[in-house]
Amino acid sequence: MPELPEVETVRRSLEQQLPEAILRRVQLRSRGLRWPFQKDLEHRLAGAAITCFARRGKYLLLHGDRAETLIVHLGMTGTFTVYDGAVKRPAAHDHVLFVLADGRTLVYNDPRRFGSMELVRTDALPSHPVIGRLGPEPVAEDFDAAVLAESLRGRRCSIKAALLNQHLVAGVGNIYACEALHRARISPRVPAGSLATRTGRPTPRCRRLAPAIKSILERAIAAGGSTLRDFAAPDGAAGAYPSSFRVYGRDGLRCRRNGCDGVIRVFTQQGRSTFVCPRCQRS
Ligand SMILES: [Zn+2]
Numbered sequence: 001m002p003e004l005p006e007v008e009t010v011r012r013s014l015e016q017q018l019p020e021a022i023l024r025r026v027q028l029r030s031r032g033l034r035w036p037f038q039k040d041l042e043h044r045l046a047g048a049a050i051t052c053f054a055r056r057g058k059y060l061l062l063h064g065d066r067a068e069t070l071i072v073h074l075g076m077t078g079t080f081t082v083y084d085g086a087v088k089r090p091a092a093h094d095h096v097l098f099v100l101a102d103g104r105t106l107v108y109n110d111p112r113r114f115g116s117m118e119l120v121r122t123d124a125l126p127s128h129p130v131i132g133r134l135g136p137e138p139v140a141e142d143f144d145a146a147v148l149a150e151s152l153r154g155r156r157c158s159i160k161a162a163l164l165n166q167h168l169v170a171g172v173g174n175i176y177a178c179e180a181l182h183r184a185r186i187s188p189r190v191p192a193g194s195l196a197t198r199t200g201r202p203t204p205r206c207r208r209l210a211p212a213i214k215s216i217l218e219r220a221i222a223a224g225g226s227t228l229r230d231f232a233a234p235d236g237a238a239g240a241y242p243s244s245f246r247v248y249g250r251d252g253l254r255c256r257r258n259g260c261d262g263v264i265r266v267f268t269q270q271g272r273s274t275f276v277c278p279r280c281q282r283s
Contacts, residue, residue: 001075001076001173001174002058002074002078003058003171003172003173003174003175003176003220004055004057004058004138004139004170004171004172004173004176004217004221005176005217005220005221005223006074007055007057007058007059007060007074007171008055008139008221009221009224010060010074010079010080011053011054011055011060013080014053014060014080014082014106015053017082018050018053018082018100018106020049020102021049021050021098021100021106022047022048022049022050022100022101022102023045023046023047023048023049023050023098023099023100023101024046024047024099024100024101025042025045025046025047025099026041026042026045026046026096026097026098026099027042027096027097027099028041028042028095028096029090029094029095029096029097030095030113032113033075033078033095033110033113033114033115033116033117034073034075034113034114034115034116035116035118037117038118038119041117041119044066044068044119045064045070045098045119048064048065048066048068049064049065050062050063050064050065050070051063051064051065056131056134056137056170057134057135057137057166057170057171058073058074058166058170058171058173059071059072059073059130059131059134060072060073060074061125061131063122064122067121067122067123068119068120068121068122069119069120069121069122069125070117070118070119071116071117071118071119071120071128071130071131072108072115072116072117073115073116074110074115075110075112075113075114075115075116076112076114076115077110077111077112077114077115078108078109078110078114078115079108079109079110080106080107080108080109081106081107081109082104082105082106082107083104083105083106083107084103084104085103085104085105086099086103086105087105087107090107091109092111093109093110093111093113094107094108094109095108095109095110095113096108096117133166133167134166134167134170135151135165135166135167135168135169135170136148136151136169136170137170137171138169138170138171138172138213138214138217139171139214139217139218139221143210143213143214144210144211145202145206145207145209145210145211146201146202147210148169148195148202148206148209148210148213149195149196149197149200149201149202149203149206150196150200151168151169152168152192152193152195152196152206153193153196153200154193154196155168155191155192155193156191156192156193157191157192158188158189158190158191158192158269159181159186159187159188159189159190159191159192159194159195159209160177160178160181160188160189160269160270160274161192161269161270162192163177163180163181163213164177164270164272168192169213171217172213172217174248174272174273174274175245175248176213176216176217176220178247178248178274178275178276179216179245179246179247179248180209180212180213180216181209181212181276181281182246182247182257182275182276182277182280182281183212183215183216183246184205184208184209184212185208185280185281186205186208186209186281186283187276187281187282187283188269188274188276188281189269190205190283195209219244223244247264247275247276247277248275249275250264250275251264251265251266251275252264255277255279255280257277257280260277260279260280261279262277262278262279262280263277263278263279264276264277265277265278
């Protein structure tokens, strides 16, 4: 599943390829993705210009010139591709064709159809049931240990579960949660609330974790997202991050931390694989 760095990579690629995206028309080729498309979606998007490609957590926000925003989630297998010219014979799973005024076509393909698209009024985004409830943006300039501690304060779930909770931190998924906890030398099992004091101040572990989350996501963005199955940026470029994973997918292999001779183990938390070095992530 694309996580924040992959979605950011898609956003940057769209922004670069489509600096002036005027939608001549939009063609829906199926009834919906994860949910049915809005009935008036084609009509409302026809003739609109996309003025800004933004992102919030794992969601792309295509802001239009009519005070409306298309919220896009790529689900498990959603991809955007920009084609020069018209797409006369759409491929299987090409569910949405955005025909651009400059003659090109932006195609949304999604074999498993776990993605979503919803057009909303831009000024209603803060009260949107999903977007409005997302936690702090971990690559934002003001994201730090104090912000993270405020999110974790009083939480009795594990820190791993807290990092995956989009209401507490936006955009972090399983891979980068494992990587950040390893980098910060924190056991995925510790209660999330133990990283904040009773008054909501960050503990030393929280002061290690916040910059770890940020730097891992920033490095992944710089590398162009990961090449996990099915992910590719709209220009066809695949990311290069997995080669630098330190725990994810490395069960049975030696820990990559200098001076640590631990062996990476995997176990299941909330149905997701957690990769951990039992030696340097003891508490
Ligand atoms: Zn280790």
